[in-house]
Amino acid sequence: MRSVSVDLNHDASLLIDIPDALCERDKVKFTVHTKTTLSSFQKPDFSVPRQHEDFIWLHDTLVETEDYAGLIIPPAPPKPDFESPREKMHKLGEGEATMTKEEYTKMKQELEAEYLAVFKKTVQVHEVFLQRLSSHPNLSKDRNFQIFLEYDQDLTVRRKNAKEMFGGFFKNMVKSADEVLISGIKEVDDFFEQEKTFLLDYYSKIKDSTAKAEKMTRSHKNIADDYIHISATLNSLSADDTTILFVSVQKVEGRVASDQELKLTELLRYYMRDIQAAKDLLYRRARALVDYENSNKALDKARLKSKDIPQAEEHQQQCLQKFDKLSESGKKELTSFKGRRVVAFRKNLIEMAELEIKHAKVSTVVVYLVSSGLVWSQQLVTFK
Amino acid sequence: MATSSERSPPPFPDSEDQDVLDSEEVGGRDSDEDDGEDLFMSASNPLLTEMDTTLPPASQPSDVLMKPPSNIMDEPLIEPVSSQTENKPANKVVSEPSDDFVDLTNNVTDSPDEAVAAESAVADDAKDTTEIPLDEPSDEFEDIFGSENEALQEEVLVADVTVEAATDNRAVTSGAIEPPGDGKTGSDDEQEAKETATDPIIDLSYDLPASVAQQPPPARDKCFDPLVDLLSDAPPAADANVPSRATVDLFEDEGTDLFTEPRQTKSATQQQKSLFGEADEDLFGEPLGATSKKTISKEQKDKPVKTKAASHVSNIGGPLQDNSPAEPADIFTEEAVTTLPSITSTSTVNSKTNGVQSEEEADIFAKATVELSLDSPRGERRKDVKAKPSASALSQSAAASLAKPQSAALEELEEEEEEEQGDKFDIFVSVKDPEKIGDGMNAYMAYKLTTETQLAMFRNKTFTVRRRFSDFLGLYEKLSEKHGPNGFIVPPPPEKSILGMTKVKVGKEDSSSADFVERRRAALERYLQRVVNHPSLLQDPDVREFLEREELPRAVSTQALSGAGFLKMINKATDAVSKMTIKMNESDVWFEEKLQEVESADQQFRKLHALVESLVIHRKELSLNTASFAKSTAMLGSAEDNTALSRALSQLAEVEDKMEQLHQEQAANDTFNFAELIADYIRLLGAVRATFDHRMKAWQRWQDAQCALQKKRETEAKLLWANKPDKLQLAKEEIAEWEAKVTQYERDFDRVSATVRKEVVRFEKEKARNFKREIMNYLACLLQSQQQLIKYWEAFLPEAKAIA
Numbered sequence A: 001m002r003s004v005s006v007d008l009n010h011d012a013s014l015l016i017d018i019p020d021a022l023c024e025r026d027k028v029k030f031t032v033h034t035k036t037t038l039s040s041f042q043k044p045d046f047s048v049p050r051q052h053e054d055f056i057w058l059h060d061t062l063v064e065t066e067d068y069a070g071l072i073i074p075p076a077p078p079k080p081d082f083e084s085p086r087e088k089m090h091k092l093g094e095g096e097a098t099m100t101k102e103e104y105t106k107m108k109q110e111l112e113a114e115y116l117a118v119f120k121k122t123v124q125v126h127e128v129f130l131q132r133l134s135s136h137p138n139l140s141k142d143r144n145f146q147i148f149l150e151y152d153q154d155l156t157v158r159r160k161n162a163k164e165m166f167g168g169f170f171k172n173m174v175k176s177a178d179e180v181l182i183s184g185i186k187e188v189d190d191f192f193e194q195e196k197t198f199l200l201d202y203y204s205k206i207k208d209s210t211a212k213a214e215k216m217t218r219s220h221k222n223i224a225d226d227y228i229h230i231s232a233t234l235n236s237l238s239a240d241d242t243t244i245l246f247v248s249v250q251k252v253e254g255r256v257a258s259d260q261e262l263k264l265t266e267l268l269r270y271y272m273r274d275i276q277a278a279k280d281l282l283y284r285r286a287r288a289l290v291d292y293e294n295s296n297k298a299l300d301k302a303r304l305k306s307k308d309i310p311q312a313e314e315h316q317q318q319c320l321q322k323f324d325k326l327s328e329s330g331k332k333e334l335t336s337f338k339g340r341r342v343v344a345f346r347k348n349l350i351e352m353a354e355l356e357i358k359h360a361k362v363s364t365v366v367v368y369l370v371s372s373g374l375v376w377s378q379q380l381v382t383f384k
Numbered sequence B: 001m002a003t004s005s006e007r008s009p010p011p012f013p014d015s016e017d018q019d020v021l022d023s024e025e026v027g028g029r030d031s032d033e034d035d036g037e038d039l040f041m042s043a044s045n046p047l048l049t050e051m052d053t054t055l056p057p058a059s060q061p062s063d064v065l066m067k068p069p070s071n072i073m074d075e076p077l078i079e080p081v082s083s084q085t086e087n088k089p090a091n092k093v094v095s096e097p098s099d100d101f102v103d104l105t106n107n108v109t110d111s112p113d114e115a116v117a118a119e120s121a122v123a124d125d126a127k128d129t130t131e132i133p134l135d136e137p138s139d140e141f142e143d144i145f146g147s148e149n150e151a152l153q154e155e156v157l158v159a160d161v162t163v164e165a166a167t168d169n170r171a172v173t174s175g176a177i178e179p180p181g182d183g184k185t186g187s188d189d190e191q192e193a194k195e196t197a198t199d200p201i202i203d204l205s206y207d208l209p210a211s212v213a214q215q216p217p218p219a220r221d222k223c224f225d226p227l228v229d230l231l232s233d234a235p236p237a238a239d240a241n242v243p244s245r246a247t248v249d250l251f252e253d254e255g256t257d258l259f260t261e262p263r264q265t266k267s268a269t270q271q272q273k274s275l276f277g278e279a280d281e282d283l284f285g286e287p288l289g290a291t292s293k294k295t296i297s298k299e300q301k302d303k304p305v306k307t308k309a310a311s312h313v314s315n316i317g318g319p320l321q322d323n324s325p326a327e328p329a330d331i332f333t334e335e336a337v338t339t340l341p342s343i344t345s346t347s348t349v350n351s352k353t354n355g356v357q358s359e360e361e362a363d364i365f366a367k368a369t370v371e372l373s374l375d376s377p378r379g380e381r382r383k384d385v386k387a388k389p390s391a392s393a394l395s396q397s398a399a400a401s402l403a404k405p406q407s408a409a410l411e412e413l414e415e416e417e418e419e420e421q422g423d424k425f426d427i428f429v430s431v432k433d434p435e436k437i438g439d440g441m442n443a444y445m446a447y448k449l450t451t452e453t454q455l456a457m458f459r460n461k462t463f464t465v466r467r468r469f470s471d472f473l474g475l476y477e478k479l480s481e482k483h484g485p486n487g488f489i490v491p492p493p494p495e496k497s498i499l500g501m502t503k504v505k506v507g508k509e510d511s512s513s514a515d516f517v518e519r520r521r522a523a524l525e526r527y528l529q530r531v532v533n534h535p536s537l538l539q540d541p542d543v544r545e546f547l548e549r550e551e552l553p554r555a556v557s558t559q560a561l562s563g564a565g566f567l568k569m570i571n572k573a574t575d576a577v578s579k580m581t582i583k584m585n586e587s588d589v590w591f592e593e594k595l596q597e598v599e600s601a602d603q604q605f606r607k608l609h610a611l612v613e614s615l616v617i618h619r620k621e622l623s624l625n626t627a628s629f630a631k632s633t634a635m636l637g638s639a640e641d642n643t644a645l646s647r648a649l650s651q652l653a654e655v656e657d658k659m660e661q662l663h664q665e666q667a668a669n670d671t672f673n674f675a676e677l678i679a680d681y682i683r684l685l686g687a688v689r690a691t692f693d694h695r696m697k698a699w700q701r702w703q704d705a706q707c708a709l710q711k712k713r714e715t716e717a718k719l720l721w722a723n724k725p726d727k728l729q730l731a732k733e734e735i736a737e738w739e740a741k742v743t744q745y746e747r748d749f750d751r752v753s754a755t756v757r758k759e760v761v762r763f764e765k766e767k768a769r770n771f772k773r774e775i776m777n778y779l780a781c782l783l784q785s786q787q788q789l790i791k792y793w794e795a796f797l798p799e800a801k802a803i804a
Helices: A052-064 A083-098 A101-135 A143-150 A162-182 A190-236 A240-305 A309-383 B002-006 B013-026 B034-038 B044-053 B061-085 B091-110 B114-131 B135-161 B167-196 B200-214 B217-231 B235-241 B244-265 B268-291 B297-323 B327-354 B357-378 B391-403 B406-425 B469-486 B498-506 B511-533 B541-548 B563-581 B589-639 B643-722 B725-801
Strands: A014-024 A027-036 A045-051 B427-437 B444-453 B462-468
Touching (some): A014 A101, A027 A052, A027 A101, A027 A143, A045 A143, A052 A101, A052 A143, A101 A190, A162 A240, A190 A309, A190 B589, A240 A309, A309 B643, A309 B725, B444 B511, B444 B541, B462 B469, B462 B541, B469 B511, B469 B643, B511 B541, B589 B643, B589 B725, B643 B725
Antiparallel strands (some): A027 A045
């Protein structure tokens, strides 16, 4: 089941998937498998091992490529995070003494399942990242992307050193400051003006929703865990029917949690990142606009001074061209992004509603069965 | 019971529902069924009843042959019996046996071939085996045996107890009684034996013709008629018009003949018993067969045979009665003989001429009797005996039972439960309308206490008083002082909660204080109901006063910070110390085990309570989080520029809002139905442990007295040796005094032990019942909320799909 549907126009000429991943301590090694009919690749079918850092490298190079400034660069996959299940596992180990054996096993199973889910999700987001690249008409032709797919050795992407890390941080600071600065610029195109306000608004909302959805999901999980303990205790009280109830209810609750996580939280999370990418596009465009206006000013100045006029003119032309190009492709990208978002929401919301109904039905049946079971044992107990 | 070995596993829920249904249908009457039902599972019986109501007429013809007479006999017989014993708990049981009895008598006249009966036993077994796929029927079948068995035993009791019971009845019962005991087992054995050989049916079919060959045609007619009717309108039916009287005679002959035949295989006693067993089957087996549907022709074959079997039971009954001093029985049989033949003849004629359908009427009667007899073994609620035989009543009840939705299981169980309780105690206490009286720290909560009762010990049927919380505590103090040392489990009231009450006193109208008041109100109600449900505590004048008297002297000793409270604390501390110092060498394993059980249960309950509380907290958290998510989604929806998606998102927000409500309700459900219940039981378990402590104290007193006595004796010996006669007299007196004390204390200890034991058993029974009921409540709520959830999401689904 794909957690986030990104409406990919499945182009059979380049198919990418991650059939396998290996978790080695902190590193996760993904096997990236490519199937292609494109002549730019040497073989039609190949697999390479890649790490999370390689994905980040690919993303960064794409972002830095000037030609792609007018495109929404698919958001980079988040860093694999196995901390929370690990931490929980650790806690569980500490609390082992206070639990019955059964309870412990169940909790452990639950955690293992959670761990597995996290793992799968990680693989998926990485896969989706590559698939979005492969389905993009321009990005799929990127040289770095092709190298990423094809080069059968370790890419051995150099880890960022401290200076670079700091540089990145600094760049971010500059960017934010710049964003504030250029936000005052007068927009020449209504479309982008609208998009900007919309995306800004939408981003803050979706960020909020994501956080809330995460909380909600966590509460569901907590309840599922409570059920585990309760059923274990009931079991030791030998209240059999009720134990069955809680075991099953727990399963349902757990599934509700994981499905909500998958269908809702992941969706929101992904689009939060995607909107960030769209915002970046807008930023780049605004930057280009500012550049263009600056170049205009420079040209005016040059004309006043009658100095370096052709140079200034050329620069101004370049800026204009760049800006126009950015605007054009940005418009296209943003429109397609909108369509993509709606489709994805539709699909996920439908699936979530269906799953919720399914789970509720299951638990209805369970409750019903247990209650009729109680009717039965009721008589046993009463007349024993 | 031997048959239990082949009892199929608990049927699937549906069937259970049915049975609950049935019990309800029959419901409304007093529930002294316990003895009637404990031995076997009552579950399958109801099934029977329902089934028989649904009996397709077509399957009946065979029965009709035998049945109509029985019915006719039934009515007169039953009425007297029932009227005589009307008010006795066992009366239904009596009525049932009488049914049998009737059958028996009928059979005598009818044509009871023992042999056939024996064969029918075989047939039954055969049925058993054939029916194995149909688990339930076979189940019931055995149950029926069981119930019959009991019924008969009961009958004995009744006969003994009710002197005015009809003599004939008595005679019959006494006659019948003998067989039941071993008879049942015998039949069971037989069954098993038969079951191993799976071809009994074939045997039967062969046997029958054979027997017919031996006998004059009428007999054949009798045996075959039903068979044929059922299988197909085959020629043998034609024989039916042979004079029935003749048939009877012939049958009797045949009976004896055949009787021997089966005996060859089985021991004589077994035979008899099997016959008896068949009688049961006859009564009950019919409905059974009917339900299992005529599709199985074999079964049908069996059925007629069975009916025969029943008749031959009566035969047995005859001899038995003869042996026993009961003359009336004889008279009865004679009567039966005289009256029945004509009826049988008509019915046979009917069957001949009109075929299957003509017997419908007769069927109805048969059904009626069957149902009746079924009811009584169930013993839960006896239906009106008189009403039963009438076809209309039957059809009504049938309709009712059919009409009832199966899914109502939950509520019905509850109702049943309540009824039971009501029947037992006839008193309901409700605590309502908590009201804050006064201001500031002197404020207190007063509750309206309404009692509804049927008991004669109260002046009115309903009365209401106002009581404050400390009054409830005061009542507990008094009761535990009086009854605790005697080993009674005095239900404890909810604890004082200074924090909770302070909040209420300060007058904050927030949800947590409302929650607190409601929790306490419910706890008080449960506490009081437990008190009045206790047969001994109810008799206490203080309880009565508490319920009835307008003004109650203020209970002072309950204040936590008062001098009395301080004293109590000291007492408790000394108690705890003495508890530790007393080393009781437990003589009774039961107490040792129970104490351990109680202690571990206490621990588990405490753990469970903590868990449920955390569940509630998490659920409330979830509710909060859902609410904030809903809000956030609504915002997102408003920000969304795609109209359809925006709409869907705001719909989602609404769904989540409702979800929040559901979670909140569920949290309340968790609290009130589950956490509170557990809290109650933690308190109750404390009370149970207290009774163990009281028992230990009684023991200690006894031991101390013994020690003292020992010392006195030593002094006496010393005095004797020192030759001091003046003091000797005194010492002797003291010894006598202590001896009396020792015996007194020993008796006390024994009494306390007995009470504790009784109380613990009662407590456990109550606990099981209570838990089941509360869990059912809980489940009902859960079910409801899940259904709501489905509804909400289903409403949302089209919205999501509408996103373009």
